[in-house]
Amino acid sequence: MEDEATARAVRDRFGYLLKLARERLAALIAARLEPFGVNGREVAVLSVLAEGKPPSQLEAAQRLAIDRTTMVALLDALERRGLVERRADPADRRRNIVVLTTAGHETLIGAARATDEAEEAFLAPISIRDRARLRRMLQALISGSDEGAGR
Amino acid sequence: MEDEATARAVRDRFGYLLKLARERLAALIAARLEPFGVNGREVAVLSVLAEGKPPSQLEAAQRLAIDRTTMVALLDALERRGLVERRADPADRRRNIVVLTTAGHETLIGAARATDEAEEAFLAPISIRDRARLRRMLQALISGSDEGAGR
DNA sequence: TATTGTTATACTCTATAACTATA
């Protein structure tokens, strides 16, 4: 029985570690993304639109685990800058198919590379082998829940 | 050269993995903390107050990597519920030393245990050995920056 | 002059509820 039995150091908690890790990565990404005029979430949206066949707004939101109402504002901003276009789905006119414009594709190329560099800088303190381990562990921790279908 | 050279899957990015991991842990903690009437951040504050000698508001904020203006509202809420007390520092009357009340200490005991259980549930998908690895990796990634002094 | 705590304010990210148009 220790003196501080109840007071496990906050710095050892995973909540704290995950918070700081994410903040550090976000800062690195933000710095490298600045020249492209998009933020990390917007790059994620552009990436999703480039993966496989163009999704509807709802599908895009689900792939990113964000709310569909959040996606509306996100796409408004991207469309205003001419990076994406909404097109009514002929097969189901309730849906908007979202596609990258040429400008959007070009922005994605540069921004994706910048994000890769930021991740590289983030991961620099650990070995290549540990980076793969870390990715696998995080994936295992995430799929422990039934996320993905969720939101 | 692949077809999707620019579109590295969003799900493979560490930003996405860290976001979802943190969300899952937060949900597990929130569920187990409900009976104690405190949230995760408040438990973190109580923990910091119990570690070593009682800190000032600013010191408590720095140890948690949160802003001192955020700490004001956090302590207001905890003090209103009788879990902490602010005491003017006799040595420097600009500072408030923040201490746990008896009720605060009792809440911390139960809430810290509940948080431990939530972390255990969160980490269940990976081996004990990997949990230690994960903690070490995250700590290495965090200290790659000059956090801690920051804010 | 600088620092601690405080207040006011605002911004980001997120979620809920209710509406519309389609199905």
Add this chain to the structure above:
DNA sequence: TATAGTTATAGAGTATAACAATA
């Protein structure tokens, strides 16, 4: 009846600027 997109709204969490008290 149910779904996709939208709007309005609100709630966390955070940060900035400016102020009072104190150093």
